Amino acid sequence: MFLHQQQAAPQLIPTRFIWRYGGDQVFLCGSFTRWVDTVRMQTVEGSPGLYSCVVSLPPGYHQYKFIVDGEWRHDEAQACLPDPMGNVNNWIFVKSVESQNVQVPINFTPMSNSSKVNEVRGEEHKRSAPDGDMEMETSSSAQETSMLIIGDEVSFTRQKVAEFLSSHTAYELVPDSGKVIVLDTQLKIQTAFHALYEQGIPAAPLWDSVRRQICGMISASDFIDAINKIRVSSTKSQIFQELEAHTIATWRARKATQAPLKKLVWLSPEENLKNVALICLESNCSLIPIIAMGGKENKNDKNDMRLLHLVSLSGILSFLSRHFKSSMVAFPLLARPLDSLPIGTWQVSKDNKNGDKMQRISKVHTIRPTTKLTDALNLLLEANVSALPIVNDRGALVDIYARSDIIQLASTDYSAISFEDATVSDALGPGYRVKQTTPRVFVCTRQDSLRTVLETLALPGVRRIVVIEPESKCVEGIVSLMDVLSFLMSS
Template identity: 40%
Template sequence: MQHRISAVTLNQAMPRISEEDVQACRHRISVFLAAHTAYELLPESGKVVALDVNLPVKQAFHILSEQGIALAPLWDNCKGKFVGVLSASDFILILRELGNHGSNLTEEELETHTISAWKEGKAYMNRQVDGHGRPIPKHLIYAGPCDNLKDVALKILQSGVAIVPVIHSSSEDGSFPQLLHLASLSGILKCLCRYFKHCSGSLPVLQLPIYAIPLGTWVPRIGESSSRPFAMLRPTASLSSALNMLVQARVSSIPIVDDNDSLLDIYSRSDITALAKGRAYTHNLNEMTIYQALQLGQDSNTPYEMRSQRCQMCLRTDTLLKVMEQLANPGVRRLVIVEAGSNRVEGVVSLTDVFRFLLG
């Protein structure tokens, strides 16, 4: 049953937002981001995990799961440089390929199939060619420590990646590169919130409720049409259906709801690494439910209903600044917009949504 917005909600007075206020907000934020650099994102201490391109895919899968991360830059020792990123999306594509009867990649090949071989095969399947029919190589998208934060944010938005490695080289030819950090929209947003939190009164747009701003993806109201359906699934749906939806709908997460469309949990691309536990990826993904897949990433003693606490939620009446502060927390990439009391899903707002709005 698709959730419909209540009459009370429909009759809420829509706060007015002027184009002048929006442009003033965007200008101040752009000026701030242009005046600060990626170097300021570096923590005082921490670690960054990188993977060798010659590692078997299976081993890389387990490393990401054990480290609790969804992606890692790739190092090519022969070339002496970082050449790409291995992400949860790669594992989703690998598992979907394993599930195809006509797949060229067998389960046994995961033991020896290297990251490099997988990336080359993926590039061949999705290749762009020049006028002579030769593949156009894809270059690693990265930032230098002196790049300003606006440029870093635009790189992330325009390339559709979750992070860009911050790489420094003391040589003019780029040799002996050092991986300093993984820059994300979350880290950039944290800088914004820290600066504008105490002067948000001068930017009225930040005090507007998110339903008054063209922000996020919403469940269509009665009589409304949508360019793409809002993705939601029941916990009893198969894991393969969730993986297909993540790829086909081009979303990073799917709200998991009950029969009343109330939020129970959320399945994200990063949850795919939990399948490394107990070699769960060798199971038939059509027979594994989303509920079972999510249990792999949780303590077995944790009740299912308590897992909803890991879902980051907000209300349609929350201000843009409040939503920004929630999204600035480490590991949070999107908030599920729910109805107060019932927790029925009304929409999703992501880091990408916020930055596309703020940067125009």
């Protein structure tokens, strides 16, 4: 005899919908009817032109429209959202019975006296609805409601993202075909960075041929670190000779005498994507190798390491975007402007426009085309940032210099470089622009939606977006992959 637990029926909340603009026949249709079935709305006695109906809905977001005398209509006084086809739908967030007070964001501005009157009227409408029905609010109270439920929007979106990522594994990010570049620790440092440049990659796993295992990662940051350390102990003419003299193994051994080497962060292909994203964020790693360890008999055999792929924050976001692409419209949070959300690093503005926001307010470090390359490299390390916007004399954005751009030096004739005198413009050079097949810098404005930012960051090779003022092109902030995923994954 088998016993099984009966699943509880989904909670349904009676929700009242109202059409106030007349018509002979009015129907309600929405995502809760699969946009196929309709619900006939009834006239309200004593209120000409007013139609209403009550539909029991599960908690969460729902979209809907009205069909008035055969014509699809939406109520402009209610919260609206465009869908991918350009249509405009109304939306509603239905709260569960267990939900208590609405979460109010830190940057919520106290309402004026007139707003409070509208809010009270809205509550009176809710109380007047029989049997716990929720009546749709209109006019000014609708705007207040959309402001008040931002906490619920964030929680709902984060929950859906977490549920989706938890149901998929790192193995699903492994492409059907492709290549992974692995560098032997016996290679010269110069050769290693030539390889990164030729392959167009910012980092690569390291293979220890003595111990026969993946022992770490090498990236553009290591190249910057090596150059800075050699500059301290060598003359100008010896910098690149030192790079040619050291192997990766001897350089790592030298670093180990000064401080412990960073432990290799790696992932099992069975790891769920929620944990993968959290590991990337906690370890501050944008690339992590997926390694299958051992065989069927001993899955912990370190002598049998098979590198399958390099998982990246960009890959996770792209995977997420592909899944939600057709349903992004179901998340009103994604339609919110960027500057209304706690995402990214923002410059302190003169008029303090973002002083009461939840964003991380900080100095956005910028450089000029004439800035010395050595100063730019030092600033990247000291400020602990991955890129520096390049601005002109008016402060307008003209380009960007990222840590990975240091690899460009591998394409030049070392003997012809006066490293100490080279500028950022010299380091980028005309040849670098010829090699680029995608824009070097992606931009947005503070009024662009979160959805626009997500879709841009999901593009291959895009790791950050610079927020600019539309007219002056001055830098207002920076939003990175880590910023967005930190926001979506935060509990």
